[in-house]
Amino acid sequence: MSSTPPPEPAPDSAPTPVPCPVTAVTLLEDRAEVRRLVRLDLAAGTHRVRLGPVSPLAVDRSLRAEPEPGAAVVVVDARLVRLYTPPPVGAPAEDASELRHRVHRLTERIRRLEADRERTGSRVAILDQLLDELRRDIAESAGAGQADPERWTAELDRAYQEHTRHTEAYRLLGRDLLKDGEQLRRAEQALEDAEERPLVLSAFVDVVVEASEPFAAAGLTVTQLTPCALWRPAYRAELAADGGSLTLQRDAVAWQRTGEDWSDVRLTLSTARTAQAAEPPVLDEDVLRLVDRTPEERKTIEVDLREVEIQTLGPADEDGAPDPAAALPGVDDGGEARVLAAPAPVTLPSDGRPHRVPLGVDTLPARAEYRATPELSALVSQVVAFRNSTGQALLSGPVDLVSGSGFVGRGDLRFTAVDAPAELSFGSEDTFRVTRSVEESRDTTALTGRTVITRTVRLAVSRFAPAGAPPLEVAVRERIPVSELAAVEVRLDKDRCSPPPDEVDAEGIVRYGLTLGPDERRTLVLGYEISAAKAVAI
Structure with a gap:
């Protein structure tokens, strides 16, 4: 039994497009998934329907057209069709804006001026050639004894006048x-900012559907990926006057330049990276080689300080260093794809400008303190610690910081899991100054060969505040080394510490709590020893 293929739709050179506006958008890290819903009144049979216009940037292989569940409609084919419309030639229409007419008038005037200048330049070149011929004729005639000063003078005067x-x-x-060129440049820039350019390239979706029975208002969903659209998280943190609470506003900054505006769409934000490969890389062989150590190397253990540096992401220059000018920070989602939804319909015009989309506002308990890290900076900053009790992870992004005095600056919020602690710095307190000095001595015992390094850190904390200012508490943090080897010991010398530190954690962070009034100065002394065995080189 042979099956008969479905009949082909009747040829139509220019079918009337059916509008299919965007109804839902999922913004990814560097692209967008656009969904459209269109209702069709179909009779029984096969139909070719043109939907659109749509963005000409749509990715062809990502196009999908699916009927609603339960509809007696089958999608036979769906493809993108692009049409080229050349820009209009000549003067703009009468109903065009005055700015567009001004650009046209300036363009025509510049075209005429360029033609006149080219003709005038040709005449100047001919007159230059004429003057050279006259000078050569005068020289040859004077050499032959045929002098005619009156004719020469008249011809030279006439030629020089025309040349001038x-x-x-x-x-x-x-x-x-x-x-006029400067005026045209300004007019074109104003036209670019005020009006959208007409699309030279337009796109439509041609769908071939087959209905087994007449169907009214059949729903058809069209989905495709589109570049030139992205989003990044952003926040606004407002600190209460007493420092006991923090109002955190979660936003998304979205851009799109797809060629079509998105009006009242359901916006979903995703951190999925669809451009990354779905297959794991193939592991190469790792060859291990054993090398005999020398007797001297077996006796010596090299110890050095280890600093951990977090690398930035983005393209690198010729030397392999990250290029901050060309790098765009990605979305840090903690390694797990996350989906956020806008609580209300969103309108995003296709202007390539950032638009802030609110996602939610939460008031969180917080604790504010003034903190100093003299090893890194001589300033004292106000740090606000809080716990993420919003119910969802906070992605990395910039934070607009607002306190009682208004906008105080912009900071960065690192990725924070649900119910995890986080900190924000609200700038420095300019009435504080911290100075730091380090003294070090090294002693090696001749009998045992043990090396002892003694370090003394002196911190001077001063406050230059006007009289009558209330006292402020400041937490001073300093660090001491932490040993990972049994042959190296680090000991805090409390006898040389003045005053003794309030707290020392397992990571070697020493904490002091001070309360300073106006024009008050405190000096902190921290002493510790690093002791290493003879076989350890430090």
Whole structure:
């Protein structure tokens, strides 16, 4: 039994497009998934329907057209069709804006000025050639004894007058060209900012559907990926006057330049990276080689300080260093794809400008303190610690910091899991100054060969505040080394510490709590020893 293929739709050179506006958008890290819903009144049979217009940037292989569940409609084919419409030639229409007419008038005037300048330049070149011929004729005639001063004078005067006149006209035309060119540049920039350019390339979706029975208002969902759209998280943190609470506003900053506006769409934000490969890389062989150590190397253990540096992401320059000018920070989602939804419909015009989309506001308990890290900076900053009790992870992004005095600056919020602690710095307190000095001595015991390094850190904390200012508490943090080897010991010398530190954690962070009034100065002394065995080189 042979099956008969479905009949082909009737050819139609220019079918009437059916509008299919965007109803839902999922913004990814560097692209967008656009969904459209269109209702069709179909009779029984096969139909070819043109939907659109849609963005000409749509990715062809990502196009999908699916009927609603339960609809007696089958999608036979769906493809993108692009049409090229050349820009209009000549003067703009009468109903065009005055700005567009001004651009056209300036363009025509510059075209005429360029033609006149080219003709004038040709005449100046001919007159230059004429003057050279006259000078050569005078020289040859004078050498042959055929002098005619009156004719020579008249011809030279006439040629010089014409040359001067045309040279001046050439200069004035150049001046007018520069002036009109500047006016045209400003008018084009104003037109670019005020009006959208008409699309030269347009796109439609041609769908071939087959209905087994007449169907009214059949729903058809069209989905495709589109570049030139992205989003990044952003926040606004407002600290209460007493420092006991923090109002955190979660936003998304979205851009799109797809060629079509998104009006009242359901916006979903995703951190999924669809451009990354779905297959794991193939592991290469790792060859291990054993090398015999020398007797001297077996006796010596090298110890050094280890600093951990977090690398930035983005393209690198020729030397392999990250290029901050060309790198765009990605979305840090903690390694797990996350989906956020806008609580209300969103309108995003296709202007390529950032638009802030609110996602939610939460008031969180917080604790504010003034903190100093003299090893890194001589300033004292106000740090606000809080716990993420919003119910969802906070992605990395910039934070607009607001306190009782208004906007105080912009900070960065690192990725924070649900119910995890986080900190924000609200800038420095300018009435504080911290100075730091380090003294170090090294001693090696001749009998045992043990090396002892003694370090003394002196911190001077001063406050230059006007009289009558209330006292402020500041937490001073300093660090001491932490040993990972049994042959190296680090000991805090409390006898040389003045005053003794309030707290020392397992990571070697020493904490002091001070309360300073106006024009008060406190000096902190921290002493510790690093002791290493003879076989350890430090």
